[in-house]
Structures are given as C-alpha cells and as structure tokens.
Amino acid sequence: MASTSITTILSRGVSVIVIFAIVRFLVRGYIHRSKVRSLKAQGLPVLPHSMLFGHLIILDEFRKSHPPDVNIYHLHTWLASNFKLYFPTCEALPPVVYIDLWPFSDSLALVNDPTVASQFMTTKSLPKARMVKQFIEPLTGCLDIFCTEAKAWKQWRTKLNPGFSQRSLSAMVPEIMEEVDVFVKGLTEMAGVGKWGPVFQLEKKTTNLTFDVICRATLDMRLHEQTRDAESPLKAAFMDQLRLMGIIANAARGKVFGRSPWQSAALARNNRTIRSILLPAIQEKLEAGRTDLQRKTVIDLAIKNIDEGSSSISQTSPEFIDNLVSNLKMFLFAGHDTTTSAICFMTKALQDNPQCLTKLRDEHGTIVGPDTKILSTSPHLLNSLPYTVGVIKETLRLYPLAATIRESHPGFCLVDESTRYPMEGFGLWASAPVIQRHPRYWPKPDEFLPDRWTVPEGHPLHPPSSAWLPFSLGPRNCIGMQLAMIELQLVLIFTVRTFDIAEAWDKWDTIQ
Incomplete structure (x- = not known):
C-alpha cells in the first residue's frame, strides 16, 4: 500500500513538472511570436511570419535551396537576392530584417545599412550577444577580451x-617571414615544374601556417605545424574543441539536447591539454619578463603589466593566468578561422582576375625587388604596398568571414532616415555580406577591384565610411587586425612571384 502511494505521488509529481514545462514553453513561444507581430502592427517591414513556426519556414526554404553544409552567412545574401518575394512593397532589402527562429535560436535583427550598423558598434558600443558568448564559453570560459565587458x-x-601595435608587429616581421617561408617551401614541394602539380587542399596548409604564425607572434613558440607528420597535441586538442563547440551550438541539436556528459568531459580534457602546453611558455615569459627586454611578443608586453616581483606563475594571481590563457586561445580561434580562409579566397580572386595578379606582381617587383629578405631589415616597406593592401581588403569585402552580433537593451532603437526600429529582445547582427556588396555604397559591387582602395577620396570608387566590416568597427574592433594584414601581405609577396595556383574541383572530386 505504501509503495503504491509513493508511486502515485511520483507519477503526479512528474506530470506536474511536464505540464509546467509545456506551459512555460508555450508562454515563451507566444511572447516571442507576439513580439514580431507587434513590429508588423507598427508598420515595420517584417518577413512573412507564422504564429506557430515564426520564420522557421523561411529558414527551411533557404536550406532547401542550398547544399547541406551551407554557411549561415549566405542567408544574408539570399534574402537580399529574394527581397521582392518577401518584401514585395520595398524597393530594396530593408535596413533591418527581423528573424524569429525560436526555439532554436535567439531572435535576431539583420542590419543591412552601414550607417544604421554603426549605431551599435561605434556611436554606442553594445555588448556581445549572449548566443555568441555561449558558443565561445567552452573554449575560453568567456574570460577573453571578445566576451568580457566594461572594466x-x-x-x-x-x-x-x-x-x-604597428611598431611591435613590425619588429616581429622577421619571425613571421620564417613561418611564411616554410609555407612557400611546402607549396614548392607540391608544385609541378612547367606543369601543374597534384591536387591538394590549400586550406589545410593555410591553417597550419596560421597556427604557426599566431603562436610565434604571441608567445614566440614554434609549433612547426607545417612540417609535422601529424598534428601537434595543441592543434589536435584545439581543433577537436572547435568540432565539439560546433555540435553543441547546432541549433537543431544543441538547443534540444544540450551538452551531453561525454561532450562535457571531452571539452574539459581538451582545455586541460591546451592549458598544459601554454602554461610552460607563459612561465618562461614570466621568468624572463624582467630581464629580457628584446622580446616584444604579445604576451611579453602584456606581462609588463604584472606587479613588480611576480616572476613565476605561483607568484602571479590565478585570475591573471586564467585570463592570459583564455586570450591566447581566443587569438588561435580568431586567427585560424579568418586568416586561413582569407588566404584561400585571395588565391581564388587572383586566379579569376589575372590582370590583378599581374599588377600585384609589378608592385612587388618595384617595391620589394627580387629578394624578399630585404623585408627582414626593412619591414617598413610593407607600408608602401597600396595595391597589395587593396587586394586583401577587396577580398575581405567580397568574402567577409565574420560579423559582430550585439546584445540590445530595453528601449534601444536603431534609426534610419525615417524609421525607428525597436531592438529590445533581438541580437543585432551586422550584415557584412549585404553591406559590402550593396550597390548603393559600392560601385560595381560584385567585381574584384583592388583599385578602389587606392583612389583618392572623392573618386567614385572610393570606399564609403563604415561599409567595410571584416574586423568590425568602433572600440570593440578586432585587436589582431594588423597581425592578420601583415601575415596576408607576406603570403602574397612570397607566393605570387613564384606560383600560379588554380582551382581543380573536377580533379579533386575524382580522387575522393
């Protein structure tokens, strides 16, 4: 009799919990859906919206019209291409497009106008969105400068x-050149003499290069990732961490099932591995920091901010070490994800525009000359290559690799010429793919024109302010922008004088 009563009580308790969860789910859904409906009632342009599915139907239409592994960034340009279908009364994609993807994602506002976007990056620098921090948290614990706020x-x-700083990075040019030289030697081994060499994945080589450069520039640590037969323990743990983060962040999977116990264990194991490799390098920097005034890596200069007398990890606050490790991991993440892809896109852009490749080679021949070693003693020559910088910036314009998402607060609105867009409850996503190809701001928007970055202000091709977003804008812009630019410049200088590189997808498909 007693056991039956306990079973009944437990059953009723479970039923109450389930009912409460269902009611809570429905209430939250109603709030999300009503929020978008209220915007439409105010006369704001809103994508066709379902009270039951929100904008999930439109997301499904996007998915069906693209390959399964499509980058979500293509949603921006897809909406711009199909704006007449979804906004039949508009002459162009609205400056702000609200997206309701609950329960798989927070509500978002795609901001398609540079002046409007600058309002939450420059005029008022809003904090990074919660959903972005949730993605980064398994790697850095949100202790890095990307996630932290305020003080x-x-x-x-x-x-x-x-x-x-430009000065510090210029001093590191010889070390970065060493890593780029290894990259070139690797390409030489793959190249044919007077004919095309075997097909290979450039992205794998650029990833290894970027890992080597970042570790060299931040810690003066040589990974030799480019010449290893197998991944270093640092890279292996790091790449597995990113793989797990992608699974957890997957809207359809992670939101429903959350993080599994075995995923949590793997994340912790990877973080321990990464930390165990970085800590000895930090310890070495701490011990040499007061006496070695020649080293000027990122961490060398950061350590100078430690209180006098702290010359070991045991004497330095655990908080400082945790933040240092977290920021190093963030540098690896940001650099690997952006610079790696930028090199590949630059290669494609120059392949598709041989006249630009010729002009680039001419600039290098005139400024750098036949021997790249001159850059070791004269790194300032990198400041005399406007067309090279134009090639990089134009590549990043056509192929933006990331864009900021910010968190709004109660009462915050974005304003264009005649309309106020309430942002409370929406993540503000700067739509770099739309802004950087918008014909209103960029003449010949789909053409690869490095010259637009060399013409004077007032010229029709001159880039507009606030419309180039690869490294974000305002005080929260990418701290590693100059490092990325130097690496990309050196890669161009070292490679285009020696190699012709072409896509070979048909051949690649035959060997898979």
Whole structure:
C-alpha cells in the first residue's frame, strides 16, 4: 500500500513538472511570436511570419535551396537576392530584417545599412550577444577580451594592445617571414615544374601556417605545424574543441539536447591539454619578463603589466593566468578561422582576375625587388604596398568571414532616415555580406577591384565610411587586425612571384 502511494505521488509529481514545462514553453513561444507581430502592427517591414513556426519556414526554404553544409552567412545574401518575394512593397532589402527562429535560436535583427550598423558598434558600443558568448564559453570560459565587458574588457584590451601595435608587429616581421617561408617551401614541394602539380587542399596548409604564425607572434613558440607528420597535441586538442563547440551550438541539436556528459568531459580534457602546453611558455615569459627586454611578443608586453616581483606563475594571481590563457586561445580561434580562409579566397580572386595578379606582381617587383629578405631589415616597406593592401581588403569585402552580433537593451532603437526600429529582445547582427556588396555604397559591387582602395577620396570608387566590416568597427574592433594584414601581405609577396595556383574541383572530386 505504501509503495503504491509513493508511486502515485511520483507519477503526479512528474506530470506536474511536464505540464509546467509545456506551459512555460508555450508562454515563451507566444511572447516571442507576439513580439514580431507587434513590429508588423507598427508598420515595420517584417518577413512573412507564422504564429506557430515564426520564420522557421523561411529558414527551411533557404536550406532547401542550398547544399547541406551551407554557411549561415549566405542567408544574408539570399534574402537580399529574394527581397521582392518577401518584401514585395520595398524597393530594396530593408535596413533591418527581423528573424524569429525560436526555439532554436535567439531572435535576431539583420542590419543591412552601414550607417544604421554603426549605431551599435561605434556611436554606442553594445555588448556581445549572449548566443555568441555561449558558443565561445567552452573554449575560453568567456574570460577573453571578445566576451568580457566594461572594466574587465578595458583592462585586458589595454594590457594586450601594445603587442598588436604597428611598431611591435613590425619588429616581429622577421619571425613571421620564417613561418611564411616554410609555407612557400611546402607549396614548392607540391608544385609541378612547367606543369601543374597534384591536387591538394590549400586550406589545410593555410591553417597550419596560421597556427604557426599566431603562436610565434604571441608567445614566440614554434609549433612547426607545417612540417609535422601529424598534428601537434595543441592543434589536435584545439581543433577537436572547435568540432565539439560546433555540435553543441547546432541549433537543431544543441538547443534540444544540450551538452551531453561525454561532450562535457571531452571539452574539459581538451582545455586541460591546451592549458598544459601554454602554461610552460607563459612561465618562461614570466621568468624572463624582467630581464629580457628584446622580446616584444604579445604576451611579453602584456606581462609588463604584472606587479613588480611576480616572476613565476605561483607568484602571479590565478585570475591573471586564467585570463592570459583564455586570450591566447581566443587569438588561435580568431586567427585560424579568418586568416586561413582569407588566404584561400585571395588565391581564388587572383586566379579569376589575372590582370590583378599581374599588377600585384609589378608592385612587388618595384617595391620589394627580387629578394624578399630585404623585408627582414626593412619591414617598413610593407607600408608602401597600396595595391597589395587593396587586394586583401577587396577580398575581405567580397568574402567577409565574420560579423559582430550585439546584445540590445530595453528601449534601444536603431534609426534610419525615417524609421525607428525597436531592438529590445533581438541580437543585432551586422550584415557584412549585404553591406559590402550593396550597390548603393559600392560601385560595381560584385567585381574584384583592388583599385578602389587606392583612389583618392572623392573618386567614385572610393570606399564609403563604415561599409567595410571584416574586423568590425568602433572600440570593440578586432585587436589582431594588423597581425592578420601583415601575415596576408607576406603570403602574397612570397607566393605570387613564384606560383600560379588554380582551382581543380573536377580533379579533386575524382580522387575522393
């Protein structure tokens, strides 16, 4: 009799919990859906919206019209291409497009106008969106300058800025050149003499290059990733961490099932591995930091902010070490994800535009000359290559690799010429793919024209302010922008004088 009563009580308790969960789910859904409906009632342009599915139907239409592995970034340009279908009364894609993807994602507002976008990046620098921090948290614990806010962010940005200054990075050019030279030797081994060499994946080689450069520039640590037969423990743990983060962040899977116990264990194991490799390098920097004034890596300069007398990890606050490790992991993440892809896209752009390749080679021949070693003693020559910089910036314009998402607050609105867009409850996503190809801001928007970055202000091709977003805008812009630019410049200088590289998808498909 007693056991039956306990079973009944437990059953009723479970039923109450289930009913509560269902009611809570329905209430939250109603709030999300009603929020978008209220925007439409105010006369704002809104995508066709279902009270039951929100904008999930439109997302499904996007998925069906693209390959299964399509980058979500293509949603921006797909909406721009199909704006007449979804906004039949508009002459162009609206400056702000609201997206309701609940329960698989937070509500988003795609901001398609540079002046409007600058309002939450420059005029008022809003904090990074919660959904982005949730993605980064398994890697850095949100202790890095990408995730931190207010005083914590300002303190660490101040500590790290000197290491990414133009002066400091110019001093590191010889070390970066060493890594790029290894990259070139690897390409030489793959190239044919007077004919095409075997097909290979450029992205794998650029990933290894970027890992080597970032570790060299931040810690003066040589990974030799480009010449290893197998991945280093650092890269293996790091790449597995990113793989797990992608699974957890998957809207359809992670939101429903959350993080499994075995995923949590793997994330913790990877973080321990990464930390165990980085800590000895940090310890070495701490011990040499007071006496070795020649080294000017990012961490060398950051360590100068430690209180006098702290010359070992045991004497340095655990908080400082945790933040340092987290920021190093963030540098690896940001650099691997953006610079790696940028090199591949630059190669494609130059392949598709041989006249630009010729002009680029001419500039290098005139400024750098036949021997690239001159850059070791004269790194300032990198500042005399406007067309090279134009090739990089034009590549990043046509192929943006990331864009900021910010968190709004109650009462915050974005404003264009005649309309106020309420942002409360929406993540503000700067639509770099749309802004950077918008014909209103960019003449011949789909053409690869490095010259637009060399013409004077007032010229029809001159880039508009706030419409180039690869490294974001305002105080929260990418701290590693100059490092990325130097690496990309050196890759171009070292490779285009020697190699012709072409896509070979048909051949690649035959060997898979």
